[in-house]
Amino acid sequence: MSYDIESEVLERYQEGAKQQQPSLCCPTEYEGNYLQILPEEIIAKDYGCGDPTRYVNEGETVVDLGSGAGKNCYILAQKVGATGKIIGVDFNDEMLSLARKYQDEIAKIIGYHNTQFVKGKIQNLRLPLDKLQSWLDKNPIKNINDLSNYEQECDRLRQTETLIPDNSVDVVISNCVLNLVKPEDKKQLFQEIFRVLKRGGRAVISDIVCDEDPTPNIINDPELWSGCIAGAFREDSFLKMFEDAGFYGVEILKREETPWQVIDGVEFRSMTLRAYKGKQGDCWERKQAIVYKGPWKQVQDDDGHTYCRGEKMAVCDKTYQILTNANSPYAKDIIGIEPYENIPLEAATEFNCKNKAIRHPKETKGVEYKLTNMNDSDCCAAGECC
Secondary structure, eight states, rough: OOOOOHHHHHHHHHHHHOOOGGGOOOOOOTTGGGGGGOHHHHHTTOOOOOOGGGGGGGEEEEEEETTTHHHHHHHHHHOTTTTOEEEEEEEOOHHHHHHHHHHHHHHHTTTTHHHHHHETTBBBBOOHHHHHHHHHHHOOOHHHHHHHHHHHHHHHHHSSSSOTTTTTTEEEEEOOOGGSSOOOGHHHHHHHHHHHHEEEEEEEEEEEEEOOOOOOHHHTTTTHHHHTTTTTTHHHHHHHHHHHTTTTEEEEEEESSSSSSSTEEEEEEEEEEEEEEOOOSOEEEOEEEEEEOEEEEEEEEEEETTEBBTOOOEEOOHHHHHHHHHTTGGGGGGGOOOSSSSSOOOOOEEEEESOOOOOHHHTTTTTOOOEEEETSSSSOOTOOOO
16 A cells, blocks of 8 residues: 555545535435524535434434435434534644634524534544643654653543544444544544443444455555545444444344445445444342344354353343343343342342353242253253254
């Protein structure tokens, strides 16, 4: 690769902030009438490939990665209401200026001010670049010692004035931006999304994916990189990036049937995906059980637990809460069975989640009864159900 990805992307989108670039976006239908109050300049100069905003609720705190001209942020400002908060993150000064230009005007229209636009790299959400720039203006780098001082200041800002703190937001959205990040930074990008989300929070990402790996001709074309093509995720790899970062409940919300573009035989299309944070933690025995409704004969969750259709499966408290929570992606397929007598968490014993076991009805009724552990020949062994 003979070009600098960040420079190409920055230059392309700086131009996109000055003059509309139709080739940078896919046709997208947005939910509701939220666009009606937005200035035409924002609508014309904001680029995307999907609508992650429809999966955000009232009162939530949301970070928009690569917020651009602010279209998604201003849609969300209306959706989350006065009790919610929207933080747009972008690296492009031209786009940030355009988004900030209309903050007061839109706040007057909707009756409250709940948007903030900050400068940062989406793969490094700790470092506040506006504050770093202010420091650089006063402390220009002229020699090696200056460089060392600069690096120390970066570390200080990340630790004491973090741009987006740990566990601080309900939802992270992005619209056709993750593909623009350099390949070597993408693992860190997903780790950062995970870091800033609260436990139980979720990422809702619309991006360009491809059905097979891009060819060398595609990857080596700087215009195709800044045009959301060369850096596209392969469809299966996109989901696995979330799984590898620690997310659970990863699901495809929308996959466009018709490709946006076909280059060198590779199909590029829009996909919207949702993934949740919060499966990490200890496993405690509180005598709960779940029943998988079907229609599949058996299913397996992100931690390797297998659930057979119609069986009362023993689960730990953490897994029970994940599967039965009303906001869980699993809730519609699961029946939760609580024990007749509540076992306080502080009185619970450790649960071995590595065993597959049926919860006998007597256990939920308070009778001491040994779990029916299953081996390879039992019901719900790998690849087999009753």
